[in-house]
Amino acid sequence: MKAHSSIVAQESRGAPGRSGPSMSAVPFMQPGDGSAVSLLDAAETERLAGIASIVCFAKGARIYEAGDKAESIYNVIKGEVKTFCALSSGRRRITAFLCSGDLLGLAENGLYISTAQALTPVTAYRLPLNALDHLLRGDPVLEHRFLCKLCHDLRAAQSHAIMLGRHDALGKLAMFLQQLAAKNPNGSTLARGIFLSMTRSDVADYLGLSLEAVSRSFHKLEQLGIIRLDDRHVIQIVDQARFDKLVAAA
Amino acid sequence: MKAHSSIVAQESRGAPGRSGPSMSAVPFMQPGDGSAVSLLDAAETERLAGIASIVCFAKGARIYEAGDKAESIYNVIKGEVKTFCALSSGRRRITAFLCSGDLLGLAENGLYISTAQALTPVTAYRLPLNALDHLLRGDPVLEHRFLCKLCHDLRAAQSHAIMLGRHDALGKLAMFLQQLAAKNPNGSTLARGIFLSMTRSDVADYLGLSLEAVSRSFHKLEQLGIIRLDDRHVIQIVDQARFDKLVAAA
DNA sequence: CGCGGGGTTGAGAACCGTCAAAAGTAGTGG
DNA sequence: CCACTACTTTTGACGGTTCTCAACCCCGCG
Numbered sequence: 001m002k003a004h005s006s007i008v009a010q011e012s013r014g015a016p017g018r019s020g021p022s023m024s025a026v027p028f029m030q031p032g033d034g035s036a037v038s039l040l041d042a043a044e045t046e047r048l049a050g051i052a053s054i055v056c057f058a059k060g061a062r063i064y065e066a067g068d069k070a071e072s073i074y075n076v077i078k079g080e081v082k083t084f085c086a087l088s089s090g091r092r093r094i095t096a097f098l099c100s101g102d103l104l105g106l107a108e109n110g111l112y113i114s115t116a117q118a119l120t121p122v123t124a125y126r127l128p129l130n131a132l133d134h135l136l137r138g139d140p141v142l143e144h145r146f147l148c149k150l151c152h153d154l155r156a157a158q159s160h161a162i163m164l165g166r167h168d169a170l171g172k173l174a175m176f177l178q179q180l181a182a183k184n185p186n187g188s189t190l191a192r193g194i195f196l197s198m199t200r201s202d203v204a205d206y207l208g209l210s211l212e213a214v215s216r217s218f219h220k221l222e223q224l225g226i227i228r229l230d231d232r233h234v235i236q237i238v239d240q241a242r243f244d245k246l247v248a249a250a
Numbered sequence: 251m252k253a254h255s256s257i258v259a260q261e262s263r264g265a266p267g268r269s270g271p272s273m274s275a276v277p278f279m280q281p282g283d284g285s286a287v288s289l290l291d292a293a294e295t296e297r298l299a300g301i302a303s304i305v306c307f308a309k310g311a312r313i314y315e316a317g318d319k320a321e322s323i324y325n326v327i328k329g330e331v332k333t334f335c336a337l338s339s340g341r342r343r344i345t346a347f348l349c350s351g352d353l354l355g356l357a358e359n360g361l362y363i364s365t366a367q368a369l370t371p372v373t374a375y376r377l378p379l380n381a382l383d384h385l386l387r388g389d390p391v392l393e394h395r396f397l398c399k400l401c402h403d404l405r406a407a408q409s410h411a412i413m414l415g416r417h418d419a420l421g422k423l424a425m426f427l428q429q430l431a432a433k434n435p436n437g438s439t440l441a442r443g444i445f446l447s448m449t450r451s452d453v454a455d456y457l458g459l460s461l462e463a464v465s466r467s468f469h470k471l472e473q474l475g476i477i478r479l480d481d482r483h484v485i486q487i488v489d490q491a492r493f494d495k496l497v498a499a500a
Numbered sequence: 501c502g503c504g505g506g507g508t509t510g511a512g513a514a515c516c517g518t519c520a521a522a523a524g525t526a527g528t529g530g
Numbered sequence: 531c532c533a534c535t536a537c538t539t540t541t542g543a544c545g546g547t548t549c550t551c552a553a554c555c556c557c558g559c560g
Contacts, residue, residue, distance in 0.1 A: 029320070029379065032359045070279070085412060087500035093415050095408045108405055109282045129279065136397075140390040147386075147393065150400040155358055157407035158345045162335060164414035165343050165458035167517075169548070200507065208415035210549055215508055232507075250337035417549075419516070450539065460517050465540055482525090482539075 020049030021075040021125045023145060024101035025152030036152070036183075038101070039145045047142060048075075051131040056123050063116035063124070064105065070112045072126045073105030079122030080197045083114040084205065094206040096156070097198065099183070103149055119197045164208045166250060172207045173217045174246040177227070177235060194235045270299030271325040271375045273395060274351035275402030286402070286433075288351070289395045297392060298325075301381040306373050313366040313374070314355065320362045322376045323355030329372030330447045333364040334455065344456040346406070347448065349433070353399055369447045414458045416500055422457045423467045424496040427477070427485060444485045 023039040026032070040048070052075070057063055063074060066085060081098040083106075095114055098104050104116050136143040163175045181194050196203070200218075204211040221227045226243050228236045237243050273289040276282070290298070302325070307313055313324060316335060331348040333356075345364055348354050354366050386393040413425045431444050446453070450468075454461040471477045476493050478486045487493050 026358055027360075028357055029360050029383075034359060087412075088498045089500050091500065093412050093500075095411060106401060106404060106408075107278055108276055109284060110277075110279050113405060113408075133279075137390050137394060140387050140393055143390055143393050143397065144387060147397055147400065150397065150404060151356060154356060154400060154404045154407055155363060157404055157411060158356075158363075161345060161407060161411045161414055162337075162343050164411055167458070167547080199505095208417070211506090212508080212550085213548060216548095219508080248338045250339050250341065250343075417515080449537095461539080462518085462541085463516060466516095469540080 020045040021052055021127070022077075022101050023075065023103065023149050025149045026155070028148055028151050036101075039148055040142075044142050044145065047135065047139065048125070048127065051135055052125040052127050054123060055126045057118040057121070059118055059121050061118045061122075063118065063122070064112050066112055066115045068112050070105060070107035070110055070129060072128050073103055073132065074116070075125040075127060076100050076102050076104070077123040077125060079124075080119040081116055081122055081124075082119055082198065082202060082206075083116045085114050092205050093208070094202060096153075096160070097206070103146075103153070119202070160206075162250070168249075169207075169209055169213045169217045170220060171246055171249060172209065173203075173214065173221065174226075174243060176203065176207055177237070178243075178247050181237070193230070194237070196233045196235065270295040271302055271377070272327075272351050273325065273353065273399050275399045276405070278398055278401050286351075289398055290392075294392050294395065297385065297389065298375070298377065301385055302375040302377050304373060305376045307368040307371070309368055309371050311368050311372075313368065313372070314362050316362055316365045318362050320355060320357035320360055320379060322378050323353055323382065324366070325375040325377060326350050326352050326354070327373040327375060329374075330369040331366055331372055331374075332369055332448065332452060332456075333366045335364050342455050343458070344452060346403075346410070347456070353396075353403070369452070410456075412500070418499075419457075419459055419463045419467045420470060421496055421499060422459065423453075423464065423471065424476075424493060426453065426457055427487070428493075428497050431487070443480070444487070446483045446485065 021040065022045060024036040025039055026034060026036050054077070055074070057079075063081065064070075076098055078100060081102075081104060082094050083096050083098065083104060084092045084094040086092050096104075097119070098116075106113055136146065159179070163172055163179075166172050166175070177194055180196070184195070198206075200214050201211045203209075204214045207214065209217075218227075218229065222229055224242070226237070226239045226246065228238050230236060271290065272295060274286040275289055276284060276286050304327070305324070307329075313331065314320075326348055328350060331352075331354060332344050333346050333348065333354060334342045334344040336342050346354075347369070348366075356363055386396065409429070413422055413429075416422050416425070427444055430446070434445070448456075450464045451461045453459075454464045457464065459467075468477075468479065472479055474492070476487070476489045476496065478488050480486060
């Protein structure tokens with residue numbers, strides 16, 4: 001239980017009134033273009049804010065540890081988070097990268113099933129499970145939003161599984177980059193630039209590859225003239241057509 | 251749109267009163283032994299039964315097709331189902347095997363994201379989405395059950411992803427067998443016997459292996475004296491200790 | 501200036517995928 | 531009951547991609 005020891009999370013009381021939790025997901029039922037939409041209206045946000053407190057985590061800080069008693073779920077406001085499971089071989093498998101509008105804190109039998117760590121400085125709403133449970137039981141509409149969000153996350157997990165099933169490192173990486181590009185609203189930092197807040201090692205643990213294979217694949221994609229690396233963390237897609245072909249060639 | 255054409259599903263009106271839908275999942279909050287419990291009580295079952303009709307599918311029949319308009323979700327009563335995505339290369343990736351107490355019919359923007367096919371003769375409740383949506387909006391407790399079930403499925407999908415991240419065929423197969431054993435209540439057919447209703451090809455598509463690798467892995471596990479194959483579809487774990495070691499050696 | 505984490509590059513070996521062919525199984529109809 | 535066919539599974543040989551091990555580089559930081 002030495003979690004949270006090295007880097008202490010700073011905590012403050014919940015934002016009163018003005019703003020509050022937000023969630024985004026691709027809708028279950030409504031037809032759309034496949035992009036994520038905001039799930040909560042102002043009133044719903046405010047109801048959630050009533051039970052929320054704001055917590056901040058430094059880069060690298062653990063938000064919770066697998067096996068800890070699950071007392072809260074978190075709603076990311078700003079920054080990025082990875083959740084991972086430590087395998088018995090000392091290796092780790094990253095189950096998800098979370099960002100603004102995402103929920104984290106999935107538990108089983110009252111215990112977190114994975115560890116959550118901040119990739120960047122993170123600000124998040126902390127929603128105590130008891131209070132959330134109570135709130136949702138009296139608020140079916142709000143509960144429905146959570147249902148939608150979970151459906152979204154389930155689809156994402158299945159999509160992740162499909163990615164992991166591929167055997168070509170290049171295809172995996174391309175698929176990963178596409179998902180990143182789709183997730184972040186176009187032109188977040190640069191026009192069509194994809195920003196990677198995680199390390200090569202994180203990408204490897206997410207894709208089920210070795211760190212070296214990821215490095216080589218980045219290099220090869222660049223050599224082929226499909227992407228360009230401005231920085232090691234900023235990728236531009238140069239040849240969208242060949243990029244898409246690579247993604248589709250499952 | 252030639253789905254459902256070759257094998258016609260038989261349909262009948264919902265069971266009045268006596269029984270109805272059921273769902274099982276490992277709890278989110280309550281401490282437990284990690285086994286799944288039934289989520290619905292008699293009253294909840296009955297409320298769901300009010301909007302449900304019973305549908306039957308022959309072995310091999312398609313329950314729905316990826317891309318079809320999603321009008322219902324299904325709750326399996328009896329039999330087993332696979333859901334899969336057809337990849338552009340003609341290959342398919344199985345996302346889940348479902349059985350009694352499971353839900354299927356995940357959609358995105360109103361369209362099913364995968365195809366569902368019966369592995370055995372299947373009986374299921376059919377829950378029209380509109381009616382379900384309406385029911386849940388007025389029934390937060392029942393909606394909460396669905397939330398729990400989705401959490402369960404999300405954990406299962408992440409577990410699947412972790413399995414796919416492994417590179418050793420033997421470990422993948424062992425992990426798969428363990429999940430099957432855990433899912434089916436012990437001693438369903440034979441004491442400690444695991445029954446596989448799916449083909450080797452299905453297992454391969456689920457594990458991200460070639461059909462041949464699955465066959466070889468079964469053979470090797472038997473050769474090593476870890477499992478025994480009574481039938482090609484009935485597996486006995488002979489050496490539990492070495493089996494567990496193989497599963498854990500991620 | 502030295503240090504350390506993250507990243508790159510190289511060489512060899514192991515594992516799995518692919519292709520191919522044969523053996524076993526189930527379901528059908530004579 | 532048997533023969534026929536189609537499907538599933540097994541087995542073999544070969545080639546390729548990635549993993550592993552190892553060394554080296556790059557950059558920020560104390």
